[in-house]
Amino acid sequence: MDATAAPPALRTAHRAAGDAPEIRLEGVSKVYPDGTVGVAELDLTFAAGELSVLVGPSGCGKTTTMKMVNRIIEPTTGRILLGGEDVTGVDADRLRRRIGYVIQSVGLFPHQTVRANVATVPRLLGWDRREIRDRVEELLGLVGLDPAVHGDRYPAQLSGGQRQRAGVARALAADPGVLLMDEPFSAVDPVVRERLQSEFLRLQETVRKTIVFVTHDIEEAVRLGDRIAVMSTGGHVEQFAPPAELLGRPANRTVADFVGADRGLKRLAVTPIEPADLEQPPVVGLVDGLAEAGATLDRAGAGWAVVLDDAGRPAGWLPAGRAAGAGTVASAVVRSDGAVPVQASLRTALATILQTDAGWVPVLDGDRYLGVLTPSSVHATLRRSITSSAYRPTARPGTGPDRR
Numbered sequence: 001m002d003a004t005a006a007p008p009a010l011r012t013a014h015r016a017a018g019d020a021p022e023i024r025l026e027g028v029s030k031v032y033p034d035g036t037v038g039v040a041e042l043d044l045t046f047a048a049g050e051l052s053v054l055v056g057p058s059g060c061g062k063t064t065t066m067k068m069v070n071r072i073i074e075p076t077t078g079r080i081l082l083g084g085e086d087v088t089g090v091d092a093d094r095l096r097r098r099i100g101y102v103i104q105s106v107g108l109f110p111h112q113t114v115r116a117n118v119a120t121v122p123r124l125l126g127w128d129r130r131e132i133r134d135r136v137e138e139l140l141g142l143v144g145l146d147p148a149v150h151g152d153r154y155p156a157q158l159s160g161g162q163r164q165r166a167g168v169a170r171a172l173a174a175d176p177g178v179l180l181m182d183e184p185f186s187a188v189d190p191v192v193r194e195r196l197q198s199e200f201l202r203l204q205e206t207v208r209k210t211i212v213f214v215t216h217d218i219e220e221a222v223r224l225g226d227r228i229a230v231m232s233t234g235g236h237v238e239q240f241a242p243p244a245e246l247l248g249r250p251a252n253r254t255v256a257d258f259v260g261a262d263r264g265l266k267r268l269a270v271t272p273i274e275p276a277d278l279e280q281p282p283v284v285g286l287v288d289g290l291a292e293a294g295a296t297l298d299r300a301g302a303g304w305a306v307v308l309d310d311a312g313r314p315a316g317w318l319p320a321g322r323a324a325g326a327g328t329v330a331s332a333v334v335r336s337d338g339a340v341p342v343q344a345s346l347r348t349a350l351a352t353i354l355q356t357d358a359g360w361v362p363v364l365d366g367d368r369y370l371g372v373l374t375p376s377s378v379h380a381t382l383r384r385s386i387t388s389s390a391y392r393p394t395a396r397p398g399t400g401p402d403r404r
Contacts, residue, residue: 020177020210021083022048023069028078030064038064039235051204051211053225055218061235062214066180070099097121100171100179108155114166115151121174139169144199161192179209197223218259222266230255243270268347277381278363278371281306286315286330294323307333314339314362314369339364346382349373
């Protein structure tokens, strides 16, 4: 058995980026016999362990570019290097068994159970039956399908979202370092699509593949991608950049038109909260006297104060008009449950502000209060991030507490 057939150790821990190869395209083009240019002289590097998105209008060469990586389509000119190895020098079937592939229509074999579908590539590689069984069980759990419930069902017995999950599990079965995904979530309804995107992002944080992801949807590209390549008709790449840079500084009119006039709103989703931009209004405690709180507001010249409980967590706010009398702040506080973690994006912060009556939102580091964001501070943070030369988007935009 050759090295590509050896089953990896089962993985549930974070995969190191070094386990996933870099993909480099050098002068790659595809010209069809009738002279049609599908892809024109591409020089691109898809970084190891990152999710790179190809986005653009129909016919711009997105899928063609992706299919040339595993030689479903052969390039006319140029080289494609997978971990430094020219893919044209590798047997095509062996190459494809090293690369996971997920497509819009899923492509599950209708006459096979989910277990059998997921086991397809390990079985072709000659894995031991126990190793295949253990790997299938692990992957079904990883993608959110209960093996006891879904393992023996056939594709026709699954929902659209469940079929997509099974397709992802099958693509991951032999633990390939590379995953190619061609509009995998576009055939399901918007609610299921958002859930699948969230689950896939969670999965990528665990397995850390080098992923090339094709979509026509800029919103999906911004949400999922570490870097985004905007392609235009004729197979040209107009810009290849992180989402924040793409939205903040489109390279040309073609890119600006494609990402849309509302790119500033899209950028909110990939711009992190900056602790330095938080406002620091007066702070009072629930057990403080109202007269004492009123004096605090007078000294600050403020119209309201953040109220903290005994543990230092936000409990609401105190308008200046209620900071009088003989009681404590607890008797006059305006309760508010809205808060965002400091790891969240500006989009989440602004959405929370709009859902509350206060007009601001407290920002927390765990349970620790850091300050507040207001619409004006959200605007200031966004504008500074656009004009800054150093882009620092959220860690995989929307991961952790901010991904929904």
